[in-house]
Amino acid sequence: MPVVPLQLETPEIAIAAAGGAVVRRSLLPSGVRVLTESVPGAVSASVGFWVPVGSRDEREDALGATHFLEHLLFKGTPTRSAFDIAVAFDEVGGEHNAVTTKEHTCYYAKVRDRDVPMAIDVLADMIVSSVLDAEEFERERDVILDELAMADDDPADVAGERLAELVHGEHPLGRPIGGSPASIREVSRDRVAEHYREHYGPGDVVVTVAGAVDHDRIVALLQDALHRYGWSLGTGAPRPRRASDPAAPGAGGLVVVDRPLEQVNLMIGMPGIVAGDPRRGALAVLNAVLGSGMSSRLFQEVRERRGLAYAVYSYSSGYSDAGLMSLAAACAPRKAIEVAELMGAELERLVEGVSADELRRAKGQLAGGSALALEDSDARMSRLGRAELTLGELADIDAALERIDAVTDADVRSLAAELAGGPRSIAAVGPAVDGYDRLVVPATASGDASAPRGTVEPAA
Incomplete structure (x- = not known):
């Protein structure tokens, strides 16, 4: 196939890919974008819920909030406890986790084809209706401080962080993804909750599923889950992609x-x-x-x-x-x-x-x-x-x-x-x-x- 542009305003795209795979993309009325890749012979699928917010998007009074929020979304919703979320994947032999980067956050799972509806339902619940419980917040603060301490014990991690600060200079990309121990100790639950409300909306979310999948079924399952957990199915638009004009680098040091x-x-x-x-x-x-x-x-x-x-x-x-x-x-x-x-x-x-x-x-x-x-x-x-979030x-x-x-x-x-x-x-x-x-x-x-x-x- 040729290189296919992913225009934000295009409602439907279908692409015949190498090896008999088929890629489809739908822009839902709410602004959510869904991309699937159906792979012949696959018996499992990987599901990702992507949000285009990373450490570079944080305000000075909330450094580390994106990574903090990634932890908190696994801590419960009005209908599921943290244990319920863990059990949902463990009892089917699935994998689930999340990753925060400088420019995006992704919550993902890998399951058998029969368990894809469960994975979509649980991840949608986490994205839409996390409660950000106050007690869980304080417990997780200590967990994140331990995680930062573990990274600081790794000299390769420390060198990488220091190098990013030098090369990127004053640009937000130079900041550490997890924040600093000081910023994590100081950030409030209200500030992290504000970060959640600001960046987790229908126009922000991209859902990608690859493996043993049927696109139309994925769209239907996703629409149903997002609506049940509180998002409107009405008119919306995807958030524009980041500007790609090269930023000024650091001075070297x-x-x-x-x-x-x-x-x-x-x-x-x-x-x-x-x-x-x-x-x-x-x-x-x-x-x-x-x-x-x-x-x-x-x-x-x-x-x-x-x-x-x-x-x-x-x-x-x-x-x-x-x-x-x-x-x-x-x-x-x-x-x-x-x-x-x-x-x-x-x-x-x-x-x-x-x-x-x-x-x-x-x-x-x-x-x-x-x-x-x-x-x-x-x-x-x-x-x-x-492709959807960064390259277009x-x-x-x-x-x-x-x-x-x-x-x-x-x-x-x-x-x-x-x-x-x-x-x-x-x-x-x-x-x-x-x-x-x-x-x-x-x-x-x-x-x-x-x-x-x-x-x-x-x-x-």
């Missing part, structure tokens, strides 16, 4: 979190490209060549040839109006500067080009990985959600792989030059090491010694 660890968790980052950038295929190929897999340049140079680190890789994150490219490693403190220099050098070496063999391997890796991922209905369900278009695997196959050495070189030429930040967690500062590239001017270089956070 350095943060060292001094901790008495055996290793340094080291991340080098720079502004990437937005999620909908036409060059995202080139970025996928670049990342595969640079640091995804055991044949990548980072793995081969840093680990295999020099034995400097066990873990070394690269990754990218794309948002509606910003992006982040990161190179990461964990190594002994005495090797940290050499590893950091090598990672930066490998990025810069991509500007010189990639070989035909590297290009072939990268495209093969991406093609195989994409095909294997679509064996899982969760991946298909998530793909539909991303849907391409099946054949069209996506055509984009990848069209990527040339020149495309990779051009994008590598842009990434390598931007401001470069470093976040390191572990024993403090001298020398990181000379590897930072501020946005003001490359090598400008007067530019701010960063901070060292002392060991607690």
Whole structure:
């Protein structure tokens, strides 16, 4: 199939996809959008209720409220207790959970085909009529504080959060998804409830279902559940998608979190490209060549040839109006500067080009990985959600792989030059090491010694 635009005002879309799958999309009168992918031979289905609110959408007096709310929606409705919600999925061998990101929240479940009506009913009840009980709120506050403490014990998590702050600067994308211990202690139930009322409405919600599904039946089940739990079926419209004009990145900098660890968790980052950038295929190929897999340049140079680190890789994150490219490693403190220099050098070496063999391997890796991922209905369900909320278009695997196959050495070189030429930040967690500062590239001017270089956070 070609790439199909998902216009917000289009009431019905039907797409014949690869492998005999059929994707359908309906815009309900209330403004709710429903996308399904019927997969031949499937005996289970994944259901996702998506809301386009993430940590970037929070007010200063409610940092962490989106993630807090994600927890609370599992704590009961007027017709179900938290235990009832848990039992509903456990007794049929299903899976259910939720995820909060910087730009959306998703409540999801995976069940046998016969249990899809139950999954839709329970998730709809949670989305529409959560009670946000005051006692549950206070209990969950402590649970979230424990979750934040657990993340703070993970040096890779800490480095990732610090890097996002440096690369995104003052942009809300630089904030941690879960808030801070201080913000969670301070936020009130009333403020979280206000956040719920503001962002959880028919025009916000997207429902995606993939696997053993019948679209018309899914729509009927969803309409019935949403109406029973309190939403009007009347006239509404979907909320517009986020603007995609690239936001100004941070200036580049350095943060060292001094901790008495055996290793340094080291991340080098720079502004990437937005999620909908036409060059995202080139970025996928670049990342595969640079640091995804055991044949990548980072793995081969840093680990295999020099034995400097066990873990070394690269990754990218794309948002509606910003992006982040990161190179990461964990190594002994005495090797940290050499590893950091090598990672930066490998990025810069991509500007010189990639070989035909590297290009072939990268495209093969991406093609195989994409095909294997679509064996899982969760991946298909998530793909539909991303297409509707962020990209505004849907391409099946054949069209996506055509984009990848069209990527040339020149495309990779051009994008590598842009990434390598931007401001470069470093976040390191572990024993403090001298020398990181000379590897930072501020946005003001490359090598400008007067530019701010960063901070060292002392060991607690």
